[in-house]
Amino acid sequence: MQEAVINRAKELLADGTVNRVAGWKTGEFSFDTTPAVFTSAEELDADFVYNDFCAPNLSKYLVKESRKEGKLLVFLKPCDTYSFNQLVKEHRILRENVYVIGVECTGKVDAETVKLKGIKGITSMESDGENVTIHTLYGNKVLPKSETLGTKCATCKSKKHVAYDELIGNDGEVDEESKRFEVVEKLEAMTPDERYEFWRGELSRCIRCNACRNVCPACTCESCVFDNPDSGIAQKAAADSFEENMFHIIRAFHVTGRCTDCGECTRVCPQNIPLHLLNRKYIKDINKFYGDFQAGADTISKAPLNDYTFGDCEPSIVYSRGGNE
Amino acid sequence: MLNETLIPKVGVITDIRIDTPDVKTFRVVGTDGKKLFEHIPGQCAMVSVPGVGEGMFSITSSPTNTEFMEFSIKRCGCLTTVLHALEEGQQITVRGPYGNGFPVEDPEKLKGKDLLFVAGGIGLAPLRSVINYVRDKRENYGKVQIVYGSRSKDDLVDYKEILDEWMATPDFDVYLTIDREQEGWDGHVGFVPNYVKELTPDLGKTVLMCGPPVMIKFTLAGLKELGFKETQVFTTMELRMKCAIGKCGRCNIGNKYVCKDGPVFSFDQLSELPSEY
Amino acid sequence: MFRLPVERLDELFAMVSAAQTLYIPADGKDSRAHYTKWEEGIKLSNALNTVRSAKDFFFPQTTNLCDFNKKDKEIEIIDNRTESEDFVVFGVRACDTRSFTILDKVFLVDPVDSYYATRREHGTVVTLACTEPEETCFCGVFGIDAASPEGDAACWIADGYLYITANTEKGEKFISLVSSLLEESSDEAVEAQKKATAEIMSRLPFNDIDTSYFRKNTLLEIFNSDHWKKLSEACIGCGTCTFVCPTCQCYDIKDYDTGCGIKRYRTWDSCMYSDFTKTAGGNPRTSQVERFRQRFMHKLVYFPDNNNEEFGCVGCGRCISRCPISMNIVKVIKTFGEVQ
Numbered sequence: 001m002q003e004a005v006i007n008r009a010k011e012l013l014a015d016g017t018v019n020r021v022a023g024w025k026t027g028e029f030s031f032d033t034t035p036a037v038f039t040s041a042e043e044l045d046a047d048f049v050y051n052d053f054c055a056p057n058l059s060k061y062l063v064k065e066s067r068k069e070g071k072l073l074v075f076l077k078p079c080d081t082y083s084f085n086q087l088v089k090e091h092r093i094l095r096e097n098v099y100v101i102g103v104e105c106t107g108k109v110d111a112e113t114v115k116l117k118g119i120k121g122i123t124s125m126e127s128d129g130e131n132v133t134i135h136t137l138y139g140n141k142v143l144p145k146s147e148t149l150g151t152k153c154a155t156c157k158s159k160k161h162v163a164y165d166e167l168i169g170n171d172g173e174v175d176e177e178s179k180r181f182e183v184v185e186k187l188e189a190m191t192p193d194e195r196y197e198f199w200r201g202e203l204s205r206c207i208r209c210n211a212c213r214n215v216c217p218a219c220t221c222e223s224c225v226f227d228n229p230d231s232g233i234a235q236k237a238a239a240d241s242f243e244e245n246m247f248h249i250i251r252a253f254h255v256t257g258r259c260t261d262c263g264e265c266t267r268v269c270p271q272n273i274p275l276h277l278l279n280r281k282y283i284k285d286i287n288k289f290y291g292d293f294q295a296g297a298d299t300i301s302k303a304p305l306n307d308y309t310f311g312d313c314e315p316s317i318v319y320s321r322g323g324n325e
Numbered sequence: 326m327l328n329e330t331l332i333p334k335v336g337v338i339t340d341i342r343i344d345t346p347d348v349k350t351f352r353v354v355g356t357d358g359k360k361l362f363e364h365i366p367g368q369c370a371m372v373s374v375p376g377v378g379e380g381m382f383s384i385t386s387s388p389t390n391t392e393f394m395e396f397s398i399k400r401c402g403c404l405t406t407v408l409h410a411l412e413e414g415q416q417i418t419v420r421g422p423y424g425n426g427f428p429v430e431d432p433e434k435l436k437g438k439d440l441l442f443v444a445g446g447i448g449l450a451p452l453r454s455v456i457n458y459v460r461d462k463r464e465n466y467g468k469v470q471i472v473y474g475s476r477s478k479d480d481l482v483d484y485k486e487i488l489d490e491w492m493a494t495p496d497f498d499v500y501l502t503i504d505r506e507q508e509g510w511d512g513h514v515g516f517v518p519n520y521v522k523e524l525t526p527d528l529g530k531t532v533l534m535c536g537p538p539v540m541i542k543f544t545l546a547g548l549k550e551l552g553f554k555e556t557q558v559f560t561t562m563e564l565r566m567k568c569a570i571g572k573c574g575r576c577n578i579g580n581k582y583v584c585k586d587g588p589v590f591s592f593d594q595l596s597e598l599p600s601e602y
Numbered sequence: 603m604f605r606l607p608v609e610r611l612d613e614l615f616a617m618v619s620a621a622q623t624l625y626i627p628a629d630g631k632d633s634r635a636h637y638t639k640w641e642e643g644i645k646l647s648n649a650l651n652t653v654r655s656a657k658d659f660f661f662p663q664t665t666n667l668c669d670f671n672k673k674d675k676e677i678e679i680i681d682n683r684t685e686s687e688d689f690v691v692f693g694v695r696a697c698d699t700r701s702f703t704i705l706d707k708v709f710l711v712d713p714v715d716s717y718y719a720t721r722r723e724h725g726t727v728v729t730l731a732c733t734e735p736e737e738t739c740f741c742g743v744f745g746i747d748a749a750s751p752e753g754d755a756a757c758w759i760a761d762g763y764l765y766i767t768a769n770t771e772k773g774e775k776f777i778s779l780v781s782s783l784l785e786e787s788s789d790e791a792v793e794a795q796k797k798a799t800a801e802i803m804s805r806l807p808f809n810d811i812d813t814s815y816f817r818k819n820t821l822l823e824i825f826n827s828d829h830w831k832k833l834s835e836a837c838i839g840c841g842t843c844t845f846v847c848p849t850c851q852c853y854d855i856k857d858y859d860t861g862c863g864i865k866r867y868r869t870w871d872s873c874m875y876s877d878f879t880k881t882a883g884g885n886p887r888t889s890q891v892e893r894f895r896q897r898f899m900h901k902l903v904y905f906p907d908n909n910n911e912e913f914g915c916v917g918c919g920r921c922i923s924r925c926p927i928s929m930n931i932v933k934v935i936k937t938f939g940e941v942q
Contacts, residue, residue: 028807028936029737032928035836056927061836111923116633120650121737123807137737137802201631207654207663210875211840211926227877229403236841236854237664237869268926270842271653272632329716331855331868332668335677375670375677376857376864402882416677418670565881567855570713573871574852575879577896579821580904599825602886 004168005050010041012073018099019070024054030124031111052127055108057264059083060217066094077105081163082260082296083217089299092220102161104169110150152263155180162297184280203244205271208237212265212275218255252278257305260296289313333418344482350397361419364388366429366454367589370421371569378404381566385450387457397450423569424588427455438531439467443544445517445536446475449482451561452535460494474502474517478510518543532558555592562588578602604784605763615640617780623689627652650736655848656698659691660721663870670864686724693730696751697741697918701848707909708851726772729753738919740808749799760791808932812939816902829937834894836927841872843921849914873897898934
C-alpha cells in the first residue's frame with residue numbers, strides 16, 4: 001500500500017498535476033506519525049508513510065494549504081473524506097486547489113490503547129493487518145489488531161470514501177451496524193444525577209489545552225469565541241466547574257450538524273476525556289428528530305439545523321419528552 | 326507573610342490632563358496623598374483598573390518630582406479605553422517600579438554627556454522622565470538636543486511643557502516636527518529620521534530614542550550613517566507583560582525579559598538578540 | 603536506609619495522612635494515574651507516571667492572587683493569602699522532582715513569588731525510584747538518575763519492601779513521623795535495583811540524544827535556522843505540550859468579576875497560543891512557527907543562558923506521548939543535532 005501511494009504521489013508531482021503532497025511522516029517510533037507536506041520525490045522516499053499508524057485527519061490542514069500557490073495532493077482515509085466534504089461545503093477548503101486520493105483504511109492502531117493493556121516501553125509496532133507485533137523494552141507481544149484500535153476506529157461508521165479524485169486500494173461500505181451510539185444509549189439510560197456524575201468525572205480532568213478544538217475540522221472559526229477577551233469566557237483555565245462543563249458543551253453545540261464524528265477530539269485529548277460522546281449524542285438526536293443525517297456525506301445537502309421545514313419537530317420537544325416534570 | 330510584588334497598591338488619580346485627542350496624562354498619588362514609590366527615569370509600573378486588566382506603562386514624571394507620579398497614556402486597547410473614561414478622584418491600582426531604567430548616573434553612558442533625545446508620538450512619554458530629570462540636575466549633564474515629531478500639531482504630547490519649560494532651559498535645543506503641513510504650524514515639517522540627519526548631531530552625544538518601530542529603524546540607520554556607534558544609542562521597549570518581574574514568560578526578546586532586563590536597551594545589546602519585537 | 607513490607611504501605615499512608623494531607627499517584631476512572639488525595643482504599647498506581655506532572659502542587663493551574671472590592675471611586679484590595687497546611691506528595695519520579703528545582707530558579711529568585719514559595723515550604727516531596735522506564739523517557743540526557751531520585755526523602759520498591767532514606771531535614775521529619783512502622787535495613791536490594799534500572803536506562807531509545815548543539819551555537823544562529831518552519835509545520839497551536847510539561851511555567855493574569863467583587867487570578871498560559879504576545883498595538887509572533895520556536899528556544903537556549911547551562915527540560919516524555927501530532931522536543935533536538 002505504502003509503495004503504491006508513494007509512487008502515485010511521485011507521478012503526480014512529476015507530471016505537474018500537483019506541486020505539494022500532504023501525508024504523514026515517520027516519527028521516532030514506527031507508530032508516531034506527524035502530518036507533513038512533501039515537495040519532492042526525495043522527501044517522499046525519505047519520510048513518507050502510509051500504514052496502520054496514520055491516524056491524524058489531514059482535512060483541516062487544507063483550509064490553509066488550499067489557499068497556497070499551486071495544487072496540493074492529499075491522501076484521505078474514508079473518515080477524513082467526510083470532514084473534507086464538510087469543509088468544502090462550508091467554503092473553507094478551495095476544492096479546485098486540492099487533488100484527493102482516497103486511501104483504504106482498515107482502522108488505525110493507537111499506542112494509547114495498547115499502553116492501556118499494561119504494555120510498557122513500546123519501541124516499535126508492526127501491523128500485518130490482522131495482528132500487531134509490539135516490540136518493547138521488556139519483550140515482544142502480539143495482539144489482534146482489533147484490540148489495538150483507537151476509540152475513533154473501534155466504532156468506525158464508514159469505510160466508504162465520500163470524496164476523491166482517485167482511489168488507491170478498495171473502497172468500503174458505510175457500516176449500518178456500527179455500534180457508535182452504544183455508549184450514548186447507556187448514558188441516556190442513566191438518571192440525570194448519574195449522568196451528571198459521569199460527565200463531571202470526565203470533564204473535571206479538562207486542562208483547557210484546546211487540543212480538541214484546535215484539531216477539530218469543524219472548528220475553523222478565524223477567531224474563536226473562547227479566545228475573545230471581550231466574550232468574558234476567554235479564560236485559559238475554567239473559573240469554576242460550571243465553566244468547565246460549558247466549554248465542551250458549547251463547543252459540541254457549535255459543531256452540531258457539522259461534526260462528522262471523525263473522533264479526533266477524543267484521540268488527541270491528553271486527559272482521555274471521551275469528548276466524542278457529546279458529539280455523538282447530538283448526532284443521534286438529529287437523526288431522531290430530523291431524520292438520518294450524516295454531516296460531510298456530500299457537499300450540497302442542507303444540514304437539519306441550517307434548514308427549516310414544516311416537518312421539523314417543535315422546539316418544545318424537551319417538554320414532550322417529559323423534561324418539565 | 327512574604328511581601329508579594331504581584332499584589333498592587335491603591336492609587337488615587339488627582340489630575341487628568343488632556344494632551345492630545347488620544348493621549349491623557351494621569352497624576353497619581355497614594356491614598357495617603359504621598360508618592361506611591363520612588364523610581365529611576367525609564368522605569369515602569371503596572372497600572373490596573375480591577376475587573377478590566379493590568380498594563381505596563383512608563384512612569385513619565387521625573388523621580389525628582391517628590392509629590393506625585395504621572396503616566397501619559399494613549400488610548401488604544403481595552404484597558405486604556407477604560408482609563409481614559411475615568412474621572413479625577415477615581416482610584417486605580419499601581420505596582421512597581423519595574424525594569425532597569427535609563428543609566429542616568431552612569432558616567433560612561435549618560436552622566437556628564439551631551440544628550441540627544443529622539444521621540445515620535447507617544448514615544449515621548451518614557452523620555453519625558455529623563456528629560457525632566459536632566460533639567461533638575463542640569464549641572465550633571467551637557468548640552469541637550471530634543472527632536473520630537475508627531476503626526477500633527479495636535480498629536481504633540483506635553484506641548485505646553487515643551488514650549489514653556491523645555492525651550493526655556495539653558496542649553497536645551499528643542500526641534501519639533503510634524504508629518505504634514507498644517508494650518509497654524511510654521512515649524513518644521515517632515516519625518517523624524519530625516520530631521521535628525523539634517524541636524525547632523527555631534528558624534529560625542531548619547532542618544533535616547535523612543536517611538537514607533539519604523540521611526541526607530543530609520544533613525545538608527547541614519548545615526549549609524551553619521552558615524553554613531555550602537556553602544557551610544559539607547560531605546561526603551563514595550564511588549565505584552567503580565568507579571569512585570571520576569572516570571573510569566575511573555576515579554577522576552579531572546580534570553581532577555583523586557584520587564585526585568587529592560588525596558589531600556591542599547592542597540593548593541595539588541596543586535597545580539599532576535600528581532601522579535 | 604529503612605524499610606517496610608509493601609503490604610503495609612496502607613498503614614504508612616494512614617499514618618502520614620493522620621498528620622498531613624497526603625497525595626499519591628492512583629489510577630482514576632480513566633485507568634490512568636493521577637495524583638489523588640489519599641484516603642482509605644486509595645491504592646498506589648503501578649503506572650510509571652501521572653498524566654499531569656507534579657508541578658500542580660506548587661504551581662497549580664489557577665491561583666487566586668488577590669481580590670478587589672469596588673465602591674464608587676474607591677478600591678479595596680484584599681490579600682487573601684493564607685498560610686497553607688503542610689502536605690506530602692508521595693511517589694514523585696526523578697524527572698518531576700528535578701522540575702521543582704527548575705521552577706525554583708524562576709519563582710524563588712528575587713522578587714520571590716510568595717504563592718509558590720509558601721507551597722514549596724509546606725510541601726514534603728517523597729520520591730519513588732523508577733524500575734520500568736517507558737520508551738519516551740530521556741531524563742538521563744539531563745543528568746537525572748531515575749533510579750536514585752532527589753527529593754526530601756527517596757523510596758525504592760524492591761523485593762516486597764519499600765525502602766526509604768532521607769535527603770533533607772524535611773525528609774528526616776517524614777521518616778520520624780512513620781518511624782514506628784519502619785525497620786533499619788541494609789541497602790543491598792536497593793543497590794541491586796539501581797543496577798538493573800541502569801541497564802534498562804542504557805537501552806532507552808532517547809538515552810543518548812545530543813543536546814550540545816544548543817550550547818555550541820549562538821542564540822541567533824539557532825533562532826534563525828530554517829529547521830523551525832518544517833518542525834512546526836503540523837503544529838495545531840494547542841497547549842497540550844505546555845500544560846503536561848513539568849517545567850513550563852508561563853502564566854497569564856486575569857480578572858474575573860464575580861458580581862460581588864473581583865477575583866484576580868493567574869492561570870497557566872502557553873506560548874503556543876496565538877494571543878500570548880498579542881497587544882492592542884500588534885503581535886511580535888504572528889505565526890505558529892514563531893510560537894513553536896519560542897517554546898523550544900526557551901527550554902534549550904534562553905533558560906540555559908540564564909541558569910548556568912541547565913536545560914529547561916527533565917526528559918519526562920509527557921509531550922512525546924501526548925502531542926496530537928507527535929511533534930516534540932526530542933525531534934527538535936535531533937533535527938538540530940543531525941546537522942552538526
